[in-house]
Amino acid sequence: MINKFVASPEAALADVPDGATVMIHGFGNAGMPSALINALIAQGARELTIVNNNAGNADTGLAALIAAKRVRKILCSFPRQSDSWHFDKAYRAGEIELELVPQGTLAERIRAAGAGIGAFYTPTAFGTKLAEGKETRRIGDRDYVLEYPIHADYALIKADCADRWGNLTYRMSARNFGPIMAAAAKISVVQVRETVELGELDPEHIVTPGIFVKRVVRVAAPVRKAA
Amino acid sequence: MKKLDRKQMAARVARDIPEGAYVNLGIGLPTLVADFLPKGREIILHSENGILGVGPKPAPGMEDDDLMNAGKEPVTLLTGGAYFHHADSFAMIRGRHLDFAILGAFQVSVAGDLANWHTGGADAIPAVGGAMDLAVGAKKVLVMMEHLTKNGESKIVERCSYPLTGARCVDRIYTDLAVIDVKADGLHVVDMVEGLDFQELQRLSGVPLKKLATAA
Numbered sequence: 001m002i003n004k005f006v007a008s009p010e011a012a013l014a015d016v017p018d019g020a021t022v023m024i025h026g027f028g029n030a031g032m033p034s035a036l037i038n039a040l041i042a043q044g045a046r047e048l049t050i051v052n053n054n055a056g057n058a059d060t061g062l063a064a065l066i067a068a069k070r071v072r073k074i075l076c077s078f079p080r081q082s083d084s085w086h087f088d089k090a091y092r093a094g095e096i097e098l099e100l101v102p103q104g105t106l107a108e109r110i111r112a113a114g115a116g117i118g119a120f121y122t123p124t125a126f127g128t129k130l131a132e133g134k135e136t137r138r139i140g141d142r143d144y145v146l147e148y149p150i151h152a153d154y155a156l157i158k159a160d161c162a163d164r165w166g167n168l169t170y171r172m173s174a175r176n177f178g179p180i181m182a183a184a185a186k187i188s189v190v191q192v193r194e195t196v197e198l199g200e201l202d203p204e205h206i207v208t209p210g211i212f213v214k215r216v217v218r219v220a221a222p223v224r225k226a227a
Numbered sequence: 228m229k230k231l232d233r234k235q236m237a238a239r240v241a242r243d244i245p246e247g248a249y250v251n252l253g254i255g256l257p258t259l260v261a262d263f264l265p266k267g268r269e270i271i272l273h274s275e276n277g278i279l280g281v282g283p284k285p286a287p288g289m290e291d292d293d294l295m296n297a298g299k300e301p302v303t304l305l306t307g308g309a310y311f312h313h314a315d316s317f318a319m320i321r322g323r324h325l326d327f328a329i330l331g332a333f334q335v336s337v338a339g340d341l342a343n344w345h346t347g348g349a350d351a352i353p354a355v356g357g358a359m360d361l362a363v364g365a366k367k368v369l370v371m372m373e374h375l376t377k378n379g380e381s382k383i384v385e386r387c388s389y390p391l392t393g394a395r396c397v398d399r400i401y402t403d404l405a406v407i408d409v410k411a412d413g414l415h416v417v418d419m420v421e422g423l424d425f426q427e428l429q430r431l432s433g434v435p436l437k438k439l440a441t442a443a
Contacts, residue, residue, distance in 0.1 A: 029299075030276070053313075078354040079353075080353070080354040081354075101355075105359075124321060124364070128394075172294045173274070173278050175310055176313050179312040179314075
């Protein structure tokens with residue numbers, strides 16, 4: 001019997017080695033898998049390469065992972081924010097390497113990894129600093145930049161509901177990077193608000209099919225303001 | 228002459244967005260455009276983080292952590308709106324499905340080069356977000372910015388001194404002084420604020436401008 005449910009975030013992340021590449025889902029706080037990030041901090045893996053749209057906000061989640069000096073390199077599109085002080089400090093001190101990637105290129109590089117694509121040409125960033133040193137090609141009447149996939153060892157994802165096969169649904173704009181990161185990582189670990197019996201999720205509404213998911217942990221959601 | 232304030236600039240841009248348009252509003256000044264879209268028109272706002280049909284700010288106490296715009300401010304979803312993942316969201320952008328991207332800028336060149344992501348300062352931490360994708364992807368790129376810097380220098384320049392977001396991508400510039408189309412043969416003034424004459428706009432801009440027949 002397939003059962004991807006794991007008892008705790010700690011159990012789900014026990015095997016993350018030093019030096020791993022870890023994708024972290026979320027756009028700001030929407031979709032950020034806080035319980036999994038906290039478990040990763042407690043687990044102690046170091047020298048991590050992190051893939052996320054941002055570089056942490058305030059003092060929790062990814063920001064706490066950076067503050068704990070576990071991150072060697074980060075790939076993201078928008079590190080600088082009013083409350084990205086932990087990243088800012090580490091970056092200015094030369095303790096963290098930054099690979100800045102335009103947001104659509106970041107998404108497509110992640111998608112390409114999950115889809116088995118070797119590389120792709122995108123018009124984004126042609127003629128800018130972010131394309132310096134990259135292969136370019138004129139196709140038709142447009143100029144393109146060659147970009148490579150971003151593969152990961154782990155993806156930490158927050159979804160809404162899951163069944164024991166790992167089928168997932170998301171909630172509102174918290175979907176963002178979840179589906180593509182789940183496909184791009186060797187081991188996708190998902191925290192969900194609710195687990196359901198097989199068959200309870202409408203097959204028409206499953207966003208991430210279980211083939212992309214390895215481990216699922218139910219984490220009680222913090223009390224949400226009335227919606 | 229009377230410069231437009233930020234709200235008047237937003238209202239001026241909003242007037243030009245037609246019924247049925249799919250539009251992405253950049254962070255900052257462009258976000259204000261949402262408040263001035265004519266009520267009778269159905270215009271669908273896109274947000275990079277996977278929303279079509281972005282609605283207004285929720286009432287106090289009704290915010291939902293899972294429903295944010297690209298500026299990470301709480302929003303609502305219009306009836307008929309949809310959620311999707313990031314790769315689909317940028318397929319909409321890069322694949323030329325958006326009618327308009329409305330972006331802020333540090334500088335725009337006479338050729339339509341856009342600089343809006345990085346000052347290039349040695350100490351500045353760069354951040355690009357979706358700006359480069361929007362610059363190359365939207366069918367029309369509209370820029371909103373003040374005409375002059377705090378030091379009185381034109382932000383419309385011969386060549387951008389800041390790092391580029393995209394080359395030859397801007398279609399129209401809305402400033403607090405004028406509306407200017409970027410065309411293959413140069414910059415065409417479409418509209419000017421009351422009390423400003425073409426010669427004065429030309430003097431302030433410092434780059435060659437063409438007067439449209441319809442402009443005052």
